Amino acid sequence: AAGSVGSVVRRFLVEYGSGTPSRLKVLDAYLLYVLLTGALQFGYCLGVGTFPFNSFLSGFISAIGSFILGVCLRIQINTQNKGEFQGISPERAFADFLFANTILHLVVIKFVG
Amino acid sequence: QTACNFIKSNVDSSSIDSLFYAAQSIRVLSGCEVAISNETRELLLGAVSEDSSVTQIFHAVGALSGFGLPLASQEALSALTARLSKEESVLATIQALETASYLSQQADLSGIVEEIEDLVARLDDLGGVYLQFEEGIETTALFIAAAYKLSDHVGTEPAIKEDQIIQLMNAIFSKKNFETLSEAFSVACAAGSLSQNRYHLPVIIVPDGPAAVSHHQPVLRLQVTDVMSQPLTQASVKLDYAKSASTKATVLQQTAFALSGDVFELNFMNVKPASGYYDFSISVDGDKRFIANKVELKVKVSTEVGITSVDLSTVDKDQSIAPKTTRVAYPAKAKGSFTADSHQNFALSFQLIDVNSGAELIPHQTFVRLHNQKTGQEVVFVAEPDSKNVYKFELDTSERKTEFDSASGTYTLYLIIGDATLENPILWNVADVVIKFPEEDAPSTVQSKNLFVPKPEIQHLFREPEKRPPTVVSNTFTALILSPLLLLLILWIKIGANISNFSFAPSTIVFHMGHAAMLGLMYVYWTQLNMFQTLKYLAILGGVTFLAGNRMLAQKAVKR
Numbered sequence: 001a002a003g004s005v006g007s008v009v010r011r012f013l014v015e016y017g018s019g020t021p022s023r024l025k026v027l028d029a030y031l032l033y034v035l036l037t038g039a040l041q042f043g044y045c046l047g048v049g050t051f052p053f054n055s056f057l058s059g060f061i062s063a064i065g066s067f068i069l070g071v072c073l074r075i076q077i078n079t080q081n082k083g084e085f086q087g088i089s090p091e092r093a094f095a096d097f098l099f100a101n102t103i104l105h106l107v108v109i110k111f112v113g
Numbered sequence: 114q115t116a117c118n119f120i121k122s123n124v125d126s127s128s129i130d131s132l133f134y135a136a137q138s139i140r141v142l143s144g145c146e147v148a149i150s151n152e153t154r155e156l157l158l159g160a161v162s163e164d165s166s167v168t169q170i171f172h173a174v175g176a177l178s179g180f181g182l183p184l185a186s187q188e189a190l191s192a193l194t195a196r197l198s199k200e201e202s203v204l205a206t207i208q209a210l211e212t213a214s215y216l217s218q219q220a221d222l223s224g225i226v227e228e229i230e231d232l233v234a235r236l237d238d239l240g241g242v243y244l245q246f247e248e249g250i251e252t253t254a255l256f257i258a259a260a261y262k263l264s265d266h267v268g269t270e271p272a273i274k275e276d277q278i279i280q281l282m283n284a285i286f287s288k289k290n291f292e293t294l295s296e297a298f299s300v301a302c303a304a305g306s307l308s309q310n311r312y313h314l315p316v317i318i319v320p321d322g323p324a325a326v327s328h329h330q331p332v333l334r335l336q337v338t339d340v341m342s343q344p345l346t347q348a349s350v351k352l353d354y355a356k357s358a359s360t361k362a363t364v365l366q367q368t369a370f371a372l373s374g375d376v377f378e379l380n381f382m383n384v385k386p387a388s389g390y391y392d393f394s395i396s397v398d399g400d401k402r403f404i405a406n407k408v409e410l411k412v413k414v415s416t417e418v419g420i421t422s423v424d425l426s427t428v429d430k431d432q433s434i435a436p437k438t439t440r441v442a443y444p445a446k447a448k449g450s451f452t453a454d455s456h457q458n459f460a461l462s463f464q465l466i467d468v469n470s471g472a473e474l475i476p477h478q479t480f481v482r483l484h485n486q487k488t489g490q491e492v493v494f495v496a497e498p499d500s501k502n503v504y505k506f507e508l509d510t511s512e513r514k515t516e517f518d519s520a521s522g523t524y525t526l527y528l529i530i531g532d533a534t535l536e537n538p539i540l541w542n543v544a545d546v547v548i549k550f551p552e553e554d555a556p557s558t559v560q561s562k563n564l565f566v567p568k569p570e571i572q573h574l575f576r577e578p579e580k581r582p583p584t585v586v587s588n589t590f591t592a593l594i595l596s597p598l599l600l601l602l603i604l605w606i607k608i609g610a611n612i613s614n615f616s617f618a619p620s621t622i623v624f625h626m627g628h629a630a631m632l633g634l635m636y637v638y639w640t641q642l643n644m645f646q647t648l649k650y651l652a653i654l655g656g657v658t659f660l661a662g663n664r665m666l667a668q669k670a671v672k673r
Contacts (some may be wrong), residue, residue: 049580098662106635
């Protein structure tokens with residue numbers, strides 16, 4: 001059991017390393033960064049307290065929102081999904097990503113206080 | 114005579130109003146004559162036409178009548194009626210009534226007389242108490258005077274009902290001070306006409322002094338007058354009934370008041386009424402014209418109270434010893450003192466009787482007051498009557514220690530008896546009572562409760578700031594939160610992300626500058642701006658960045 005989990009993970013890492021275009025890997029690194037940032041914020045809040053609550057919420061929502069937008073971008077520029085996104089070029093996806101992030105962070109900055 | 118000379122020298126023969134006032138004045142002054150020239154007469158006669166206002170017709174007719182000059186009543190009446198249909202104000206109608214009272218009875222004045230009824234319909238009812246014209250008290254009073262003058266002249270009872278007359282009187286006699294002489298004059302005219310006309314005579318019934326009788330003052334006196342305060346000595350004043358206000362039993366009925374001088378009297382104490390309040394219904398008859406001649410009056414019958422059977426006793430709590438009773442007679446004070454402590458209670462019982470009739474009384478105020486001689490404290494209790502109307506009061510030290518603040522000592526006992534119908538309220542120092550409270554409850558110092566010293570100051574508690582983590586912790590976290598960024602850069606380098614494909618096309622540069630500016634705007638927004646300003650700048654920067662970005666990405670797509 002433990003052995004099979006370990007071997008599955010190792011295999012996944014190998015496949016990931018070789019099968020994924022570097023563009024996507026760059027995006028994945030970004031996603032990992034955002035995830036860690038969000039988790040750290042949450043852990044801090046759990047440990048020290050929710051004051052000031054609005055700041056915590058805005059930071060956390062920024063992390064979550066950025067993560068979601070990043071995932072959307074990743075799905076859209078993945079060449080394997082080209083069939084499902086007929087009219088949307090990678091450039092268009094990236095432009096959408098930037099636009100959505102701008103709006104998200106406008107609200108986040110408003111809320112952080 | 115001086116008045117007559119004044120009038121003769123000041124009358125203005127060309128003014129109809131001046132002639133009217135002069136004419137009315139010389140009618141009242143005896144032996145005063147004013148010579149009237151033919152021109153003046155022609156002027157006055159000419160004014161009586163439907164082209165003149167009602168006031169002018171009124172004054173002309175009044176002047177002609179006052180000077181004793183002949184007047185064609187029928188023509189005057191038709192001019193008046195024609196003019197009145199054009200001028201519909203209340204004052205004009207009232208003046209028409211006055212004018213008609215100068216015209217001969219041969220003319221058919223019934224049209225004008227009907228105006229009285231129309232005017233009554235125009236009165237405003239205020240709360241069912243007052244009836245007056247919206248023009249005010251002066252107009253209302255003038256109306257009353259004019260209506261009765263015309264009715265007396267024509268011989269028809271005016272179409273005003275009794276309760277309307279009462280309400281009209283309430284309105285015009287409501288003021289004690291008048292602002293203008295004309296208002297005072299109109300009220301005086303109305304009062305005069307209400308005391309001397311052929312149809313309605315309002316009667317005013319007031320008690321002479323307070324409406325109270327007692328053994329010392331057994332006679333109820335009433336002033337029965339007309340509106341001008343002239344006593345109506347010819348009237349017969351009768352008590353319809355007198356009922357007790359509490360039991361509603363009739364104690365007297367159908368008894369006449371006797372006239373004594375200018376007031377009417379009745380000796381009410383003859384029927385030996387019990388003390389209390391009585392509702393009297395009184396009616397005044399004797400003249401068919403009397404109105405408002407039935408009144409209700411509340412009369413108080415007072416008496417004197419006596420305290421009997423006053424017993425002071427100490428009752429043993431265990432009931433092992435028989436109570437020691439001392440009888441005291443008012444107003445003496447009991448000799449010796451009584452003790453109330455944990456073994457025995459102090460008890461007081463007494464009876465209250467009407468000195469004149471011997472009946473038992475239940476007054477409103479029956480208090481037992483205990484006054485601490487040393488500290489000045491006083492505690493007041495209410496003595497209650499039992500089923501046999503014997504008043505009882507018992508002092509149990511264990512039950513009552515809170516009222517006394519457990520202050521032991523010698524207390525002076527007073528009995529306080531009072532009521533509105535008692536002529537002799539009583540404050541009687543009955544005895545001294547030594548009260549002993551259990552030692553452990555005694556306060557260390559007995560302070561007089563001074564209610565008027567400044568109270569302890571209340572400190573305002575400002576809102577406590579929320580608990581924050583120490584700065585060390587939050588600084589550490591700030592450093593910690595930057596570590597994923599470091600990780601990201603390392604990963605990117607490892608993956609091989611680079612900017613080798615960076616083309617220095619203008620759109621690319623503009624795009625990157627615009628985007629950087631937008632990020633900078635976010636920072637400025639956080640520190641300084643509000644949403645509206647930010648949106649403004651964002652629109653500009655965003656627009657530029659979008660266009661540049663569009664161009665750049667399009668180029669990129671083409672390259673691909």
